[in-house]
Amino acid sequence: xxxxxxxxxxxxYEIKDFxxxxxxxENPNFHSVIVLGTLPVPSxxxxxxxxxxKEASGPSESVAVARLPAILRxxxxxxxxxxxxxxxxxxxxSTRLIEHTDIYSWMHGWLERKEDLPDVxxxxxxxxxxxxxxxxxxxxxxxVTETPELYDGVVKPYxxxxxxxxxxxxxxxxxxxxxxxxxxxxxxxxxxxxDMKWDPSGPISSLYLLALAxxxxxxxxxxLRGGKRGHVGMLEEIRETAYEIVxxxxxxxxxxxxxxxxxxxxxxxFHVHIVHASQAGMMGxxxxxxxxxxxxxxxxxxxxxxxxxxxxxYGLGAQHGLYGGMAAAQAELDVSWKGTR
Amino acid sequence: xxxxxxxxxxxxYEIKDFxxxxxxxENPNFHSVIVLGTLPVPSxxxxxxxxxxKEASGPSESVAVARLPAILRxxxxxxxxxxxxxxxxxxxxSTRLIEHTDIYSWMHGWLERKEDLPDVxxxxxxxxxxxxxxxxxxxxxxxVTETPELYDGVVKPYxxxxxxxxxxxxxxxxxxxxxxxxxxxxxxxxxxxxDMKWDPSGPISSLYLLALAxxxxxxxxxxLRGGKRGHVGMLEEIRETAYEIVxxxxxxxxxxxxxxxxxxxxxxxFHVHIVHASQAGMMGxxxxxxxxxxxxxxxxxxxxxxxxxxxxxYGLGAQHGLYGGMAAAQAELDVSWKGTR
Numbered sequence: 001x002x003x004x005x006x007x008x009x010x011x012x013y014e015i016k017d018f019x020x021x022x023x024x025x026e027n028p029n030f031h032s033v034i035v036l037g038t039l040p041v042p043s044x045x046x047x048x049x050x051x052x053x054k055e056a057s058g059p060s061e062s063v064a065v066a067r068l069p070a071i072l073r074x075x076x077x078x079x080x081x082x083x084x085x086x087x088x089x090x091x092x093x094s095t096r097l098i099e100h101t102d103i104y105s106w107m108h109g110w111l112e113r114k115e116d117l118p119d120v121x122x123x124x125x126x127x128x129x130x131x132x133x134x135x136x137x138x139x140x141x142x143x144v145t146e147t148p149e150l151y152d153g154v155v156k157p158y159x160x161x162x163x164x165x166x167x168x169x170x171x172x173x174x175x176x177x178x179x180x181x182x183x184x185x186x187x188x189x190x191x192x193x194x195d196m197k198w199d200p201s202g203p204i205s206s207l208y209l210l211a212l213a214x215x216x217x218x219x220x221x222x223x224l225r226g227g228k229r230g231h232v233g234m235l236e237e238i239r240e241t242a243y244e245i246v247x248x249x250x251x252x253x254x255x256x257x258x259x260x261x262x263x264x265x266x267x268x269x270f271h272v273h274i275v276h277a278s279q280a281g282m283m284g285x286x287x288x289x290x291x292x293x294x295x296x297x298x299x300x301x302x303x304x305x306x307x308x309x310x311x312x313x314y315g316l317g318a319q320h321g322l323y324g325g326m327a328a329a330q331a332e333l334d335v336s337w338k339g340t341r
Numbered sequence: 342x343x344x345x346x347x348x349x350x351x352x353x354y355e356i357k358d359f360x361x362x363x364x365x366x367e368n369p370n371f372h373s374v375i376v377l378g379t380l381p382v383p384s385x386x387x388x389x390x391x392x393x394x395k396e397a398s399g400p401s402e403s404v405a406v407a408r409l410p411a412i413l414r415x416x417x418x419x420x421x422x423x424x425x426x427x428x429x430x431x432x433x434x435s436t437r438l439i440e441h442t443d444i445y446s447w448m449h450g451w452l453e454r455k456e457d458l459p460d461v462x463x464x465x466x467x468x469x470x471x472x473x474x475x476x477x478x479x480x481x482x483x484x485v486t487e488t489p490e491l492y493d494g495v496v497k498p499y500x501x502x503x504x505x506x507x508x509x510x511x512x513x514x515x516x517x518x519x520x521x522x523x524x525x526x527x528x529x530x531x532x533x534x535x536d537m538k539w540d541p542s543g544p545i546s547s548l549y550l551l552a553l554a555x556x557x558x559x560x561x562x563x564x565l566r567g568g569k570r571g572h573v574g575m576l577e578e579i580r581e582t583a584y585e586i587v588x589x590x591x592x593x594x595x596x597x598x599x600x601x602x603x604x605x606x607x608x609x610x611f612h613v614h615i616v617h618a619s620q621a622g623m624m625g626x627x628x629x630x631x632x633x634x635x636x637x638x639x640x641x642x643x644x645x646x647x648x649x650x651x652x653x654x655y656g657l658g659a660q661h662g663l664y665g666g667m668a669a670a671q672a673e674l675d676v677s678w679k680g681t682r
Contacts, residue, residue, distance in 0.1 A: 015436050015450065020428040028419040029623065031372050035425050072428070076417035077449070078369040084376050087361040087413070095356050095463065103466055108418070108459035109356065118449035119460060122436065125444055142596035143618045145635060255483035255671060258656070260628050277484045277656055282370065287601050287631035294486060294654035302650055309643055313635035315599070315618055330596060 012042035015122065018070060025138035031076035034136050038067035039126050068127035071136055075121050082116060091117070139317035143288070144326040145333055146312045151222055154325040159219050159268045167216070170269045174214050184245050189214055189234045192245060195273070204250055209274040211238045211259075218270035221263050221291060226304030235297050242274050252276075259293040260285065263312055264322065288314045353383035356463065359411060366479035372417035375477050379408035380467050409468040412477055416462050423457060432458070480658035484629070485667040486674055487653045492563055495666040500560050500609045508557070511610045515555050525586050530555055530575045533586060536614070545591055550615040552579045552600075559611035562604050562632060567645030576638050583615050593617075600634040601626065604653055605663065629655045 019038045026033040083091060091112050098106040111117060125132050146155060172178040174191065185192045190213050194200060198208035213234070218224060224231045239259060246252040258277045262284065265271070272293055273284070284290060299306045316323050360379045367374040424432060432453050439447040452458060466473050487496060513519040515532065526533045531554050535541060539549035554575070559565060565572045580600060587593040599618045603625065606612070613634055614625070625631065640647045657664050 011438060011441065011446075015428075015433045015448070016431050018428055018433075020425055023425055026420070029371065031417050031419050033420050033425060035428065037428065074420070074450070076372050076420075078372050079367070079374050079415070079417075084361055084364055084374060087356075087359055087376065087378065090357050092356045092359075092461070092463070096459070097352060098462075100352065103468060105352075105465045105467075107356070107463050107465070109415070109461040109463050110454065111460040113451060118437070119452040120433070120450040121439075122433070122448050122450050124446045124448070126446075127444060141618050143599055144596065255485060255668075258484055258629060277482050285628055286626050287628050288599060288633050290628035292629050292654055294652065298652040302647065303644065306643065311635065311639040313633055327596075 013039045013070075013126065015072075015124075018072065019067065021069075024071070024133065024136045032073065033075075034071065034073045036069060036071055036128070036133060036136075039070040041066040041068055041127075069129075069133065070124060070126040071128045071132055073123040073136070075123075077118050077121050080116060086112075086114075086117075134319065139319055141315040141317055142323070142327055142330075143313060144316050144330055146314070146326070147333070148309055148311070150326070150329050151308075154329060155222075155264075155322060158322055158325070162268055167267050167269045170212060170267065170271075171216075173212060184209070184249070185241055187237065187241070190238055190241075192238075192241060192274070204252070205276045205278045207246070207250065207252075207274075207276040208279075209242065209245070211242065211272040211274060213270040216269055219268040220265055220270070221261050221296060221307055223270075224296060224300060224307050226300030226302075226306075230300065230304055232297060232300050235293060235300075238272055239293055239297070242272075246274075258285070260290040261293060261296060262289055263291060263314060264289075264316075264320075286315075354380045354411075354467065356413075356465075359413065360408065362410075365412070365474065365477045373414065374416075375412065375414045377410060377412055377469070377474060377477075380411040382407040382409055382468075410470075410474070411465060411467040412469040412473055414464040414477070416464075418459050418462050421457060427453075427455075427458075475660065480660050482656040482658055483664070483668055483671075484654060485657050485663075485671055487655070487667070488674070489650055489652070491667070491670050492649075495670060496563075496605075496663060499663055499666070503609055508608050508610045511553060511608065511612075512557075514553060525550070525590070526582055528555075528578065528582070531579055531582075533579075533583060533615070545593070546617045546619045548587070548591065548593075548615075548617040549620075550583065550586070552583065552613040552615060554611040557610055560609040561606055561611070562602050562637060562648055564611070565637060565641060565648050567641030567643075567647075571641065571645055573638060573641050576634060576641075579613055580634055580638070583613075587615075599626070601631040602634060602637060603630055604632060604655060605630075605657070605661070627656075 017040050020035060021037040022035065024034040024036050091114070092109045093112045095107045095109045098108060100106070111119075125136075169178070173183075173193070179193060183191050183193045190211050192209055192211045195208040195210040198206060218231065224235070226232050242257060242259060243254050246257060247254075256277050257274060258279070259272055259274050261270075261272055273290075275282070275285070279285070296307070303309075316326055358381050361376060362378040363376065365375040365377050432455070433450045434453045436448045436450045439449060441447070452460075466477075510519070514524075514534070520534060524532050524534045531552050533550055533552045536549040536551040539547060559572065565576070567573050583598060583600060584595045587598060588595075597618050598615060599620070600613055600615045602611075602613055614631075616623070616626070620626070637648070644650075657667055
């Protein structure tokens with residue numbers, strides 16, 4: 001039952017030939033690590049162009065092998081459904097006690113080798129470019145504070161300079177040019193469809209829908225207003241329509257949904273994330289980045305202009321387009337805070 | 342190098358004797374599963390008292406073995422530091438391609454058996470009681486909406502009925518009777534100390550501090566007020582003091598901290614969670630449950646009584662003391678919402 005190495009002759013490399021360079025990122029909570037290293041250039045691709053990457057390992061090695069950068073994202077696999085049944089038939093081959101006290105004990109375990117029980121999932125990018133390396137390198141996250149003045153001076157100009165091409169896909173969806181068959185519901189103000197990240201064949205707890213405003217006028221939650229001509233009606237309709245859709249299609253109740261808006265969002269065309277309430281530990285639901293639709297509605301009902309008056313605090317990665325401007329501005333805010341103490 | 346089974350004669354059971362019953366909970370994001378089953382009663386504990394749990398497996402088995410309930414929490418292990426170095430020397434023993442396209446490929450991998458590379462960590466509770474089983478069983482999470490009226494009618498009475506013994510540990514800390522040596526800073530209003538969940542020997546990104554109010558008058562964020570005699574001064578001082586502590590002790594900047602308050606909290610004595618901004622995917626940071634300290638300050642500055650006027654939305658597990666009352670109240674809210682549409 002021990003699986004053999006990949007020997008498909010059409011596939012150009014094997015992981016055992018990977019030379020480790022450095023760690024780009026890791027997340028112990030998710031049991032994952034991303035590393036940069038090199039793999040040998042497949043003989044079919046060897047040419048004089050790649051000779052600059054050649055590494056001679058010493059005089060004893062007669063053949064120099066050209067190598068190119070490769071990124072490996074290695075993640076522990078989730079347990080397959082067969083795993084728990086296997087507990088009675090010895091899938092845990094051996095254990096080593098770490099500690100025990102009273103009725104509690106902790107141990108490490110080694111599993112049986114099984115065809116249907118891989119240890120890891122490996123994503124490979126090969127050859128990897130500088131752009132890939134930057135993208136997968138851990139970004140220092142800076143918590144920044146956006147006062148209304150900083151919104152006007154830094155964020156709003158950034159949003160207005162955003163190339164229209166970045167939200168062309170939204171306009172295509174709204175215009176019915178793409179994903180028309182996936183749309184679950186459409187009104188004059190918004191439409192609701194499954195998020196691209198959701199695999200509907202997964203458990204219902206992975207449910208992930210998206211509500212997209214039809215018009216482009218709301219760029220972010222900073223533009224939302226209460227009052228008679230404001231957006232509360234639309235926001236409440238998005239919420240009630242989402243409840244109706246998940247009740248009809250999936251038999252879920254109102255209490256099974258968590259709906260939120262990102263600030264900063266990844267694109268500046270108003271949208272609401274609609275996920276199953278039992279999703280836990282998902283990125284993008286973190287306080288500071290995510291704002292509950294219910295909270296937004298409640299705040300706008302109390303004070304119609306509150307979202308233009310509040311100070312927002314959120315994390316920015318070093319590669320984010322706002323990082324430079326906002327990081328510089330924080331230093332000045334810090335000085336003024338210290339001055340007022 | 343293959344680790345052998347646990348044979349410490351003082352330890353009363355082996356995982357290979359576990360009989361699987363059912364899954365209590367699982368979380369694919371965290372690669373963990375919690376199962377209920379049985380383990381044989383150690384011979385040292387066998388007595389007539391346990392005979393009621395005896396299982397006769399058939400006439401051919403001459404010795405009936407008494408068994409008792411056991412809970413196993415099995416989690417994939419994080420990669421040890423040695424793992425990434427090992428990538429160059431073949432720790433990935435074999436692979437199987439899932440798919441490949443252009444420069445991207447995905448595969449499953451099987452790792453070498455190594456003493457220092459366990460596959461799983463197993464927490465065992467044995468014998469487990471009904472209370473343990475309930476505690477580890479997945480709780481249906483219901484998103485509930487708490488209007489100011491529901492706070493007054495359901496939540497406030499619940500908080501006021503909370504036994505004082507539940508927050509005795511807080512008073513002991515505040516009075517200096519416990520954890521005195523761990524306190525990082527104390528003012529007349531609050532103190533800051535490492536959270537019990539934090540292991541300071543881990544990476545600095547796991548930093549987790551706690552700010553505890555000294556007085557018992559603020560039970561939750563619902564009690565926070567702005568204005569001259571309000572709490573903004575104390576909240577700002579908590580924030581600035583936390584910045585100073587992490588700068589002095591760990592060389593971290595202001596942008597490296599995320600501070601938040603839970604609603605509902607697990608105990609009704611005001612406290613602020615202070616964690617490293619790069620913590621990702623940690624439970625307890627989810628929007629709806631967590632509220633940024635910065636947001637709270639900003640809201641109170643705009644409107645001193647806003648936290649008693651807002652409607653809050655959050656998830657409640659079926660075992661939570663507020664579940665019954667809040668779940669019943671939601672049905673009435675739903676009716677009134679539908680009526681106003």
